[in-house]
Amino acid sequence: MDNLDRGIIDLLRQNARASYGDIGGVVGLSASAVKRRVDRLVGDGVIRGFTIQVDPTVDGYNTEAYVELFCRGTVAPDELLRILSGVPEVVDAGTVTGSADAIVHMRARSIPALEDALEKVRIAPNVDHTRSAIVLSRLIHRTHD
Structure with a gap:
């Protein structure tokens, strides 16, 4: 895991519904590169799931x-x-x-x-x-x- 992965994870923690394009705009990657990284993080078990938090x-x-x-x-x-x-x-x-x-x-x-x-x-x-x-x-x- 590198700093780009950490940046992607930080952005997903703030908003798990953020688009790959929006995330890529912040971390300096294309939407498809962000998607590949997210897929790898999910596959490796680093990202365990996406959820909502309800009051x-x-x-x-x-x-x-x-x-x-x-x-x-x-x-x-x-x-x-x-x-x-x-x-x-x-x-x-x-x-x-x-x-x-x-x-x-x-x-x-x-x-x-x-x-x-x-x-x-x-x-x-x-x-x-x-x-x-x-x-x-x-x-x-x-x-x-």
């Missing part, structure tokens, strides 16, 4: 929380994945350093729906307790996919 509030997911997950003993990441995969309100999760075992980002339609989702996580056999912080207002949201 979750459009679908009514207005309640958002970050949840620290604390487990009993040592729990493998695969077990945490199994537990969290069964809760559709979990939109992102990762194991972390520190006292918590994982950080979970959840979205729900309401506080009662969030509470129900949290209960699904809490009743898992290896979960000791959770600590939640409900988002009041989003200040910055960046994607680095």
Whole structure:
């Protein structure tokens, strides 16, 4: 991957619907050269797909929380994945350093729906307790996919 490929990827991150001609005008290539490079990046698995991002509030997911997950003993990441995969309100999760075992980002339609989702996580056999912080207002949201 060279600097032209990186430039193409940066432009596609800003607007995945940009035409090859528009991208080529910025990076200094013809539309057909940009298409060949994009096809190669897709074929090599560098570009995994093209998608849209929809504001979750459009679908009514207005309640958002970050949840620290604390487990009993040592729990493998695969077990945490199994537990969290069964809760559709979990939109992102990762194991972390520190006292918590994982950080979970959840979205729900309401506080009662969030509470129900949290209960699904809490009743898992290896979960000791959770600590939640409900988002009041989003200040910055960046994607680095």
